[in-house]
Amino acid sequence: MFQMFGFGGVKCPRCAHKSDDQSGYCKHCGLTLGAPRSEPVLRDNRWVPGDDELAVYFGVSALTGIFTKTLRVPATTRAYILQADKATEVPQGEYEIEGFFTRLNHLLRNQNAEILITRSAALPVEFSFDDLHTAEHLKVSARFTVAIKIENVAAFARHFMTVPGVVSIGAPAGGGIRGQPLDARHGRQRRPARATGRTPAERPETAPGLLRPGGGAGGNGRAAPR
Numbered sequence: 001m002f003q004m005f006g007f008g009g010v011k012c013p014r015c016a017h018k019s020d021d022q023s024g025y026c027k028h029c030g031l032t033l034g035a036p037r038s039e040p041v042l043r044d045n046r047w048v049p050g051d052d053e054l055a056v057y058f059g060v061s062a063l064t065g066i067f068t069k070t071l072r073v074p075a076t077t078r079a080y081i082l083q084a085d086k087a088t089e090v091p092q093g094e095y096e097i098e099g100f101f102t103r104l105n106h107l108l109r110n111q112n113a114e115i116l117i118t119r120s121a122a123l124p125v126e127f128s129f130d131d132l133h134t135a136e137h138l139k140v141s142a143r144f145t146v147a148i149k150i151e152n153v154a155a156f157a158r159h160f161m162t163v164p165g166v167v168s169i170g171a172p173a174g175g176g177i178r179g180q181p182l183d184a185r186h187g188r189q190r191r192p193a194r195a196t197g198r199t200p201a202e203r204p205e206t207a208p209g210l211l212r213p214g215g216g217a218g219g220n221g222r223a224a225p226r
């Protein structure tokens with residue numbers, strides 16, 4: 001799915017309507033174009049990240065646009081609505097539109113909003129090194145797990161939520177690490193800014209202060225053998 005800007009339109013992952021890329025939102029249902037494909041989140045309206053996903057985020061042109069059907073926020077999820085520089089957590093539960101806006105009555109129903117869906121529990125990320133080189137020619141391997149959780153929603157939003165996307169446990173990396181570092185993917189094609197350096201979203205493990213290891217494990221996502 002390589003979709004160049006301005007060529008042939010972008011298909012909405014929620015309603016499959018094909019929009020041109022002018023407004024940034026699906027003309028039919030109001031979802032941000034380029035939102036990550038997610039059946040439970042977008043089609044079932046059950047806000048739960050996938051097994052390997054730390055976060056899913058997208059936007060809507062008007063906040064009422066999240067009510068395509070009953071909204072379900074399970075206990076395993078922490079969900080936030082970002083509107084006017086403020087993050088509001090949506091408590092666990094099932095919501096119909098009127099009950100939702102009665103309970104969270106400071107939210108502006110006709111204004112655009114971004115939605116961040118993450119997890120109640122930390123996401124374990126495993127690293128394994130099967131063949132470490134040592135001066136003594138010993139056969140050494142190592143394994144460890146880092147548990148990662150979003151603690152600072154505002155900072156996460158600032159660094160990652162510039163385009164809709166998902167942060168998940170990515171494909172095995174090169175460089176001798178047969179681990180599964182976190183990977184930020186975006187439904188929309190990445191910004192063509194490679195020549196000017198990597199965007200923060202491409203290196204989530206180095207963004208300061210966003211992700212704090214949980215479960216007592218130390219270190220950050222970038223593994224280095226000692």
Ligand SMILES: [Zn+2]
Nearest residue numbers: 012015026029
């Ligand atoms: Zn749509």
